[in-house]
Amino acid sequence: MALLEVANLRKSYGDRVVLHDIDLTVEAGDVVCLIGSSGSGKSTLLRCIDLLEQIDDGIIRFDDREISDPRLAPREARKGMGMVFQAYNLFPHLTVLDNVMLAPRKVHGVSGSAAKARAHELLDRFGLDEHASKHPDRLSGGQQQRVALVRALACQPALLLLDEITAALDPELVGSVLDSVRTLAAEGTTMILATHEMSFARDVATSVCFLEQGRILEHGPPTEIFTKPKQARTREFLSRVLPS
Amino acid sequence: MTLLDGANDWNPSAHEVERQQIRRRLRLRSLLIATVAMVVVFGLIGLGTISSPGWPSIKQLFFNWEDAKGSFPSILKGFWLNVKLFLTAEPLILILALSVALARQARSPWLVPLRFVAVVYTDVFRGVPTILLVLLLGFGMPALGLVGVPDSGYFWALVALVLSYGAYVAEVFRAGIESIHPSQIASAQALGLSRAQAMRHVVVPQAVRRVVPPLLNDFVSLQKDTALVSVVAVFDSMFAAKDYSSFNFNYTSYVVVACFFVAMTVPLARLTDWLQARYAGRERAGAV
Numbered sequence: 354m355a356l357l358e359v360a361n362l363r364k365s366y367g368d369r370v371v372l373h374d375i376d377l378t379v380e381a382g383d384v385v386c387l388i389g390s391s392g393s394g395k396s397t398l399l400r401c402i403d404l405l406e407q408i409d410d411g412i413i414r415f416d417d418r419e420i421s422d423p424r425l426a427p428r429e430a431r432k433g434m435g436m437v438f439q440a441y442n443l444f445p446h447l448t449v450l451d452n453v454m455l456a457p458r459k460v461h462g463v464s465g466s467a468a469k470a471r472a473h474e475l476l477d478r479f480g481l482d483e484h485a486s487k488h489p490d491r492l493s494g495g496q497q498q499r500v501a502l503v504r505a506l507a508c509q510p511a512l513l514l515l516d517e518i519t520a521a522l523d524p525e526l527v528g529s530v531l532d533s534v535r536t537l538a539a540e541g542t543t544m545i546l547a548t549h550e551m552s553f554a555r556d557v558a559t560s561v562c563f564l565e566q567g568r569i570l571e572h573g574p575p576t577e578i579f580t581k582p583k584q585a586r587t588r589e590f591l592s593r594v595l596p597s
Numbered sequence: 598m599t600l601l602d603g604a605n606d607w608n609p610s611a612h613e614v615e616r617q618q619i620r621r622r623l624r625l626r627s628l629l630i631a632t633v634a635m636v637v638v639f640g641l642i643g644l645g646t647i648s649s650p651g652w653p654s655i656k657q658l659f660f661n662w663e664d665a666k667g668s669f670p671s672i673l674k675g676f677w678l679n680v681k682l683f684l685t686a687e688p689l690i691l692i693l694a695l696s697v698a699l700a701r702q703a704r705s706p707w708l709v710p711l712r713f714v715a716v717v718y719t720d721v722f723r724g725v726p727t728i729l730l731v732l733l734l735g736f737g738m739p740a741l742g743l744v745g746v747p748d749s750g751y752f753w754a755l756v757a758l759v760l761s762y763g764a765y766v767a768e769v770f771r772a773g774i775e776s777i778h779p780s781q782i783a784s785a786q787a788l789g790l791s792r793a794q795a796m797r798h799v800v801v802p803q804a805v806r807r808v809v810p811p812l813l814n815d816f817v818s819l820q821k822d823t824a825l826v827s828v829v830a831v832f833d834s835m836f837a838a839k840d841y842s843s844f845n846f847n848y849t850s851y852v853v854v855a856c857f858f859v860a861m862t863v864p865l866a867r868l869t870d871w872l873q874a875r876y877a878g879r880e881r882a883g884a885v
Binding site: 361363370409410411412421422423424 | 607609610612613616619620623
């Protein structure tokens, strides 16, 4: 049984249909990269999977449960997922440590001391432990985004959703965040990430989906998509974003 | 291209139809629960009140229909005075308060005396109970017997209300101004605007929108506090009610005044909600 199964997903805002008939299967250990131009629906798809948007049709199954069922509390589904946003969305009134400890303690019922130990361990792993007692706005963008990653990881999610997490960063800070994601991928963390970093997608992804106007136009292993794309539109997109 | 063809010929799948039914059912259940909860809670409160041993005498003393009718005309007449009071006071307060708030934000060394006055003013007038200000000015100023100074209690009670609320509202404005991120001033100055222009065109418009809810809160409070003028023998609705109750040994007239004030403040609250929603809708449209 796949970890996540999306079938015939449709999402519209009023008359504007932003996702048509999306089918996506993610097995445990997969790293799925969503690529495509801005407005192609990558972020919306991630937000639908995290139940931040109400879908118009289709089914989302996660961990053997249909989470698109309105009778299921979204919180339940989200307990198994972590999400990192483009703009970090850290809580500015809490220290780095408290940002990381919030959900494990309040949602997962982890004791204060255990949550603290785990938070320090994770922060240490990502080279952030010296900043544990600072407030997020004191940190650089790259550091903040890595804290956001740690905050999502603190709940030990089965699936990690990363929404263009390097898009708001300086080029020189992008590397530090991508390295963290690379480490996670190497450890077998299941992830879906919307990204504009093509070389990163080529290195890390187990499969790549090219989205265009709300549809998955083409998907497959990165070697296939990046070297011999079938669709003319995919070729056109790649020729514009890939350094030749 | 065929990309957009699916947009119009979409029909919800059976699964989606079922899901919509479930959503409808869940909404219906929420509505049912809400209704039952309302009926039970307010039914119990009402029942508890009516069945209490003292209810008949309370009803006679506070909720007597005859007395309500009897006191109504003079209260209505007095209430116009309250309305006039706060309609005059509100614009004056807004002007005074915004001036004080801006004076506190001034950075020019020439304006330091002004800043000093603004700080002392807010500190003092926020601290003095409004009723004392009304008494002090309403009785004190006419009693000085100065030539050319108005001697009406109404006038000085109005001044007292404006001074007292001006100090509160100035702090509300100041909080609003300080909540606007410094980058807004920076980008206005980068465009070549002076600090005053940046305040006038960029900071204050945003600040005012942000403080509308607490501003309304202060105005509702002001509307009620216009009843304080009755302590300096201004014949407003409160004075009329006091008059009626001491003449007839019945407090119903006070309840009538309360109803007047509630009827006045509720529409204002709804108006503000509507204004806020309109601003939000206009400025956040399309934002995800």
